[in-house]
Amino acid sequence: MGAVIGYVGADVPVELITAAGARPVRLAGRPDADRTLGDRYLGRGLDPAARSLLSRLLAGEFGRLDGLVVSRDCEASLRVFYALRELRRVEPAVALPPLHLVDVLHLPHRTTTRYVLAKVRQLRATLESWTGSLITDAALAEAITAHDRLRSLFAELATLRRQGRIGGTRALSIVAETTALPVTAAIELLESVLAEDHAPVPGLRVFLTGSGHDGPEVYEALEEAGLLIVGEDHDWGDLLWQRRVGAPTELALAERYQHNGPSAPRASIRARAAHTAAAARECGAQALISYVREHDDAPPWDYPAQREATGLPAVLLERQPYGGLTPEARTAIKELS
Known part of the structure; x- marks a missing residue:
C-alpha cells in the first residue's frame, strides 16, 4: 500500500503528491463532529470548519497519514499549521505526521512566480524524503x-x-x-x-x-x-x-x-x-x-x-x-x- 499524504487547502499542488506515488487526501471538518480539541488549541474565535478539521485530525479520524501538507490559503489554515507544529514540539505523545507548509502567493508578478516555483521545489524535495521515492520529471x-x-x-x-x-x-x-x-x-x-x-x-x-x-x-x-x-x-x-x-x-x-x-x-x-x-x-x-x-x-x-x-x-x-x-x-x- 502506498503512502497517504493529507493536505489542507486548495493551494497545495496535489500533482506532486501523485507524482511521488502517494495518495493525496484533502482533510475537512464535519459539522456534527466534536470540536473540543480544535477549540482547545485554536480558540473559539476561528472559523469552525478549521477547528473541526483539527479536532478530527487529533482524534485520528483520518487514519494513517505519512505526511501532512498545509497551504497558506487563508488565516485559518495557517493557524492550523502553527498549532500542529507546536503540538509536535511540546506533545510528542500525540501521534502526528510530519508537516510541511506551502506558501503560494497570488500576485501577478514574475517575482511571485519565482517565489512560488521555489515553494513547489521545496515541496517536491519534502515529498521525496517522506515517501523515499524520487519524483522524476x-x-x-x-x-x-x-x-x-x-x-x-x-x-x-x-x-x-x-x-x-x-x-x-x-x-x-x-x-x-x-x-x-x-x-x-x-x-x-x-x-x-x-x-x-x-x-x-x-x-x-x-x-x-x-x-x-x-x-x-x-x-x-x-x-x-x-x-x-x-x-x-x-x-x-x-x-x-x-x-x-x-x-x-x-x-x-x-x-x-x-x-x-x-x-x-x-x-x-x-x-x-x-x-x-x-x-x-x-x-x-x-x-x-x-x-x-x-x-x-x-x-x-x-x-x-x-x-x-x-x-x-x-x-x-x-x-x-x-x-x-x-x-x-x-x-x-x-x-x-
Missing part, C-alpha cells in the same frame, strides 16, 4: 496530465449543472469524494457520473459565493428550499477545476497555483466581483447568495461589489453556523425564492 508530467484530465471532466460536470441537469448538492458531494481518491480512480468516477442519464432538476437558479463548503449540508438546505445551485466561487467548487496546468513542467505547475482564484481570503474586492459576475452570467444564475460562516471575515467585504456587478436579486447570510442556516437565513431564502 516524467512522473510529474504524467501526474499533471492526469489531474488536468480530471479538471476537464469537472468542466463537463459544470456544463450539466448549467443545463439544470444535476444539482449542486450532488456535484459538491462528487468533488468531496474525488479528493480522497487516487487521481485515476477519481477520473473513473467522473466518467461514470457523466455517462448517466440526467433528468432536469427544478429550482431557482442560484450562484453561491462567500465561505467555502467542505460538505453538502448547506447545499442540501438551500436546494430543499427550492433553489438550484448552478455555480459557486469557492475552492471546493468551481475554483478547484477552472484553471488547468496546461504544460507538464514545474514552472507551469507553479503558475497554475499562483494564478488560481480569486478566492475570498486572498483576492481584491474588485477581482472577486468581476469573477463572480462573469461566472454567474455563464451559469445563467437568477439570484446571488453570499453564505458566510461565523468567524469567516473576508466574504462580507466582497458582497456589496458582487451584488452590484451581477445585478441579480441577492441576499447576504452572515454569521451562519458551520454546516447550517439560522432561522433568519431561512426566512431570507424564502423571500428570495
Whole structure:
C-alpha cells in the first residue's frame, strides 16, 4: 500500500503528491463532529470548519497519514499549521505526521512566480524524503496530465449543472469524494457520473459565493428550499477545476497555483466581483447568495461589489453556523425564492 499524504487547502499542488506515488487526501471538518480539541488549541474565535478539521485530525479520524501538507490559503489554515507544529514540539505523545507548509502567493508578478516555483521545489524535495521515492520529471508530467484530465471532466460536470441537469448538492458531494481518491480512480468516477442519464432538476437558479463548503449540508438546505445551485466561487467548487496546468513542467505547475482564484481570503474586492459576475452570467444564475460562516471575515467585504456587478436579486447570510442556516437565513431564502 502506498503512502497517504493529507493536505489542507486548495493551494497545495496535489500533482506532486501523485507524482511521488502517494495518495493525496484533502482533510475537512464535519459539522456534527466534536470540536473540543480544535477549540482547545485554536480558540473559539476561528472559523469552525478549521477547528473541526483539527479536532478530527487529533482524534485520528483520518487514519494513517505519512505526511501532512498545509497551504497558506487563508488565516485559518495557517493557524492550523502553527498549532500542529507546536503540538509536535511540546506533545510528542500525540501521534502526528510530519508537516510541511506551502506558501503560494497570488500576485501577478514574475517575482511571485519565482517565489512560488521555489515553494513547489521545496515541496517536491519534502515529498521525496517522506515517501523515499524520487519524483522524476516524467512522473510529474504524467501526474499533471492526469489531474488536468480530471479538471476537464469537472468542466463537463459544470456544463450539466448549467443545463439544470444535476444539482449542486450532488456535484459538491462528487468533488468531496474525488479528493480522497487516487487521481485515476477519481477520473473513473467522473466518467461514470457523466455517462448517466440526467433528468432536469427544478429550482431557482442560484450562484453561491462567500465561505467555502467542505460538505453538502448547506447545499442540501438551500436546494430543499427550492433553489438550484448552478455555480459557486469557492475552492471546493468551481475554483478547484477552472484553471488547468496546461504544460507538464514545474514552472507551469507553479503558475497554475499562483494564478488560481480569486478566492475570498486572498483576492481584491474588485477581482472577486468581476469573477463572480462573469461566472454567474455563464451559469445563467437568477439570484446571488453570499453564505458566510461565523468567524469567516473576508466574504462580507466582497458582497456589496458582487451584488452590484451581477445585478441579480441577492441576499447576504452572515454569521451562519458551520454546516447550517439560522432561522433568519431561512426566512431570507424564502423571500428570495
